[in-house]
Amino acid sequence: MDKIAVTGIGVVAPSGIGKRQFWANIKSGRSFIKEITRFDSSKYPSRIAGQIDDLEKYSHISERLLKKIDAFSHMALIASEMALQDAGIDIKNEDPSLIGIFLGNAIGGWLYAETELRDLYLEGREGVSPYMASAWFPAAPQGQVSIYYGIKGFSKTVVADRASSLMALGYARKVLAKNKLNMILAGGMEAPVTPYALLCCNTYGALSKNNNDPEHAYRPFDKKRDGFVLGEGAGIVVMESVNRAKQRGANILGYISGYATTCDAVDRINCAPDGKELAWTINNAFSEAKVNPGEIDYISLDGLAIDLWDNSEINALKLVFGHRLKDIPLSCPKSMFGNLLGASGVVDMITTILAMEHSLVPITLNLDAPSVNGLNYVTKEAKEYKIDKALIISRGRGGINAVLVVEKA
Amino acid sequence: MEVKTKIKEVLVNLLKVKLDELKDELSLQDSIGVDSTEMVELVIALEKAFNVKLFPKEVTKFSAINDIEKVINSKSGK
Numbered sequence: 001m002d003k004i005a006v007t008g009i010g011v012v013a014p015s016g017i018g019k020r021q022f023w024a025n026i027k028s029g030r031s032f033i034k035e036i037t038r039f040d041s042s043k044y045p046s047r048i049a050g051q052i053d054d055l056e057k058y059s060h061i062s063e064r065l066l067k068k069i070d071a072f073s074h075m076a077l078i079a080s081e082m083a084l085q086d087a088g089i090d091i092k093n094e095d096p097s098l099i100g101i102f103l104g105n106a107i108g109g110w111l112y113a114e115t116e117l118r119d120l121y122l123e124g125r126e127g128v129s130p131y132m133a134s135a136w137f138p139a140a141p142q143g144q145v146s147i148y149y150g151i152k153g154f155s156k157t158v159v160a161d162r163a164s165s166l167m168a169l170g171y172a173r174k175v176l177a178k179n180k181l182n183m184i185l186a187g188g189m190e191a192p193v194t195p196y197a198l199l200c201c202n203t204y205g206a207l208s209k210n211n212n213d214p215e216h217a218y219r220p221f222d223k224k225r226d227g228f229v230l231g232e233g234a235g236i237v238v239m240e241s242v243n244r245a246k247q248r249g250a251n252i253l254g255y256i257s258g259y260a261t262t263c264d265a266v267d268r269i270n271c272a273p274d275g276k277e278l279a280w281t282i283n284n285a286f287s288e289a290k291v292n293p294g295e296i297d298y299i300s301l302d303g304l305a306i307d308l309w310d311n312s313e314i315n316a317l318k319l320v321f322g323h324r325l326k327d328i329p330l331s332c333p334k335s336m337f338g339n340l341l342g343a344s345g346v347v348d349m350i351t352t353i354l355a356m357e358h359s360l361v362p363i364t365l366n367l368d369a370p371s372v373n374g375l376n377y378v379t380k381e382a383k384e385y386k387i388d389k390a391l392i393i394s395r396g397r398g399g400i401n402a403v404l405v406v407e408k409a
Numbered sequence: 410m411e412v413k414t415k416i417k418e419v420l421v422n423l424l425k426v427k428l429d430e431l432k433d434e435l436s437l438q439d440s441i442g443v444d445s446t447e448m449v450e451l452v453i454a455l456e457k458a459f460n461v462k463l464f465p466k467e468v469t470k471f472s473a474i475n476d477i478e479k480v481i482n483s484k485s486g487k
Binding site: 062063064066067068126129130131134 | 424425426446449450453
């Protein structure tokens with residue numbers, strides 16, 4: 001299967017909106033995890049997150065539309081606009097039936113839904129906005145982006161827990177490789193910092209309860225880890241065939257060359273501890289990319305900061321890379337701004353492409369004492385490495401494995 | 410407050426459109442491009458604002474503000 005070019009990046013994250021601001025903050029290794037201030041979260045076991053409080057400053061969306069959509073659609077619209085601008089694409093000059101939208105989301109738009117459900121119980125059916133029906137569900141951002149730009153081609157929304165957006169990128173790549181579309185806006189968005197969504201994530205039991213020290217709470221692969229921290233945001237990229245990108249003189253930012261996904265099939269929530277299925281997934285992606293493990297020079301980790309999941313991930317990497325694993329720089333940059341659930345995979349890819357461009361591996365924050373020694377974790381400060389080929393891992397509840405191979409432009 | 414002014418106030422507050430976008434003689438579809446869901450919201454908001462009951466075909470996206478004014482006046486006995 002042909003490589004697919006990434007030619008535009010749009011990112012909306014707690015650590016920055018727009019790729020310049022995002023990268024400057026990622027490079028610096030700062031934490032953007034804070035106590036939740038959007039609502040009273042004092043009774044929640046975990047009440048810290050990576051929040052975005054100044055979305056309006058970056059928005060081109062009218063008030064008239066804003067009242068009809070949830071924050072996750074708003075983030076997707078901002079990220080799409082940034083990606084198109086970055087790619088130098090004016091939608092008016094494109095054939096709308098040959099553009100697709102492939103987005104991932106895990107939980108839907110609850111900020112909107114919760115308000116309307118409260119009004120349903122307080123005021124009855126007439127208290128509910130008629131936009132509720134089209135605002136909350138996971139495919140709503142896909143619909144809003146398509147309406148906003150008049151995009152009419154084959155599109156999909158993937159719901160696969162935290163692996164959603166990496167899967168969306170994988171599907172988008174397959175569709176483009178078959179020459180079915182000219183270009184795709186692909187990625188994901190998530191807005192889980194709402195009273196009910198936060199409650200659901202707390203019930204899952206995987207969130208860090210280190211509320212007194214938010215900046216040090218998310219510590220994947222560290223001995224003192226106690227779970228991950230939520231974050232909100234969106235990442236959307238422009239993907240197109242290498243030929244088309246070159247023909248129109250686009251600035252190619254990176255290539256997606258391999259993708260694979262599998263299920264562990266062992267538990268309703270947990271992954272398989274041995275990591276064998278994940279290892280098999282990684283090998284599948286390598287054969288699709290025609291890359292051998294020896295060529296990989298950076299690994300972007302899923303890093304859930306739960307013993308079982310982190311250990312399973314490292315077990316998989318040991319199976320794939322053997323003794324060479326100790327030489328490959330590993331990191332989990334989302335430890336700085338939170339796990340964006342359904343949008344986490346695409347933001348990891350964006351981080352990886354920026355890391356390739358700058359030949360700089362960002363850190364895993366708070367990884368002071370690794371639970372597994374002898375690996376090349378990048379911690380404390382970003383390290384210079386020339387990265388040509390990278391592996392990105394994204395996993396979801398129930399043992400969903402998704403991996404992507406990305407190559408430098 | 411004059412009925413027409415109040416209708417416009419409801420439209421501006423509800424749909425977040427600008428007052429000068431509203432044209433008395435033009436249908437809501439032609440002046441501000443309302444969609445069907447906005448119409449559902451609008452009818453409910455007008456019912457609340459004027460304390461009247463509006464039936465589905467009385468106020469539609471093809472109605473101009475002048476038409477809506479007539480319907481509301483006929484309901485409130487003006």
